[in-house]
Amino acid sequence: MNRQQLAEQIRKKQSYLCVGLDTDITKIPAHLLSEPNPVLTFNRAIMEATADLCVAYKPNTAFYESLGSEGWQTLEQTLAAVPQDILTIADAKRGDIGNTSAMYARAFFEQMNVDAVTVAPYMGADSVKPFLGFRDKWAIVLALTSNAGSADFQTLNLEKEQTRLYETVIQKCMLWASADELMFVVGATQAAQIAHIRSLAPDYFFLVPGVGAQGGDLEEVSRLGFNQSVGLLVNASRSILYASSGKDFAEKARAEAKRLQQQMQDCLEKYL
Numbered sequence: 001m002n003r004q005q006l007a008e009q010i011r012k013k014q015s016y017l018c019v020g021l022d023t024d025i026t027k028i029p030a031h032l033l034s035e036p037n038p039v040l041t042f043n044r045a046i047m048e049a050t051a052d053l054c055v056a057y058k059p060n061t062a063f064y065e066s067l068g069s070e071g072w073q074t075l076e077q078t079l080a081a082v083p084q085d086i087l088t089i090a091d092a093k094r095g096d097i098g099n100t101s102a103m104y105a106r107a108f109f110e111q112m113n114v115d116a117v118t119v120a121p122y123m124g125a126d127s128v129k130p131f132l133g134f135r136d137k138w139a140i141v142l143a144l145t146s147n148a149g150s151a152d153f154q155t156l157n158l159e160k161e162q163t164r165l166y167e168t169v170i171q172k173c174m175l176w177a178s179a180d181e182l183m184f185v186v187g188a189t190q191a192a193q194i195a196h197i198r199s200l201a202p203d204y205f206f207l208v209p210g211v212g213a214q215g216g217d218l219e220e221v222s223r224l225g226f227n228q229s230v231g232l233l234v235n236a237s238r239s240i241l242y243a244s245s246g247k248d249f250a251e252k253a254r255a256e257a258k259r260l261q262q263q264m265q266d267c268l269e270k271y272l
């Protein structure tokens with residue numbers, strides 16, 4: 001999916017919601033455990049309940065990798081069930097020396113056929129560049145993440161560059177790729193920095209995890225993070241997936257997704 005198509009979906013649905021498919025077999029409703037593939041059944045029900053309210057699905061691959069080869073198969077089956085007009089993001093946080101990164105890129109873009117993959121930039125240019133140059137595909141580079149540990153490295157001052165590490169990540173990555181194939185991860189818990197990050201990267205989409213279970217403020221993120229064409233994908237995983245542990249799990253997931261979508265619509269009217 002390209003940038004224009006993504007922007008069109010956001011406009012049509014009045015939503016920049018990304019639903020995180022972080023499906024934990026120990027947390028899904030008990031009545032599904034007798035199904036042949038409980039995770040797949042759960043994912044399909046969540047997608048049926050939320051597809052008209054979101055523009056992206058983001059399975060975090062850890063939840064599938066932890067189930068071994070069956071988990072990989074479930075991930076493929078889940079991706080196959082995503083409607084065509086919804087962006088798919090493999091949250092895999094890959095990045096290695098060049099030839100290995102090239103294999104990761106082929107795995108996700110050619111085998112899995114996802115639209116986007118998250119990339120850890122720590123190993124530098126040769127680890128990020130192999131994820132670029134795939135038609136209508138995206139690398140989403142970690143910039144300033146939502147977790148407490150982001151302060152350990154990402155906000156350190158670089159004496160020579162006179163910037164913080166995450167700022168240099170953004171500036172360097174923008175030299176390698178345009179906003180048509182590169183996004184940045186910016187945590188919703190980092191709202192105080194988001195206006196500054198938007199000024200560094202005015203045209204780029206930000207994938208913003210951390211509303212819901214991590215307590216990020218959707219309105220603050222939207223007010224400070226919008227660009228002229230929205231430029232945000234805001235992810236919620238646990239708050240949607242586990243809104244109920246009963247038979248009404250899909251209905252409750254929809255209600256939470258609807259609540260977020262409605263708030264997004266209000267923010268679009270108010271701040272754009």
Ligand SMILES: O=c1ccn([C@@H]2O[C@H](COP(=O)(O)O)[C@@H](O)[C@H]2O)c(=O)[nH]1
Binds near residue numbers: 185209212213239
């Ligand atoms: O900075 C980051 C980068 C990635 N994530 C991922 O997003 C989801 C968040 O899940 P919630 O349940 O909505 O908290 C999860 O897959 C994380 O690994 C992040 O949280 N922060």
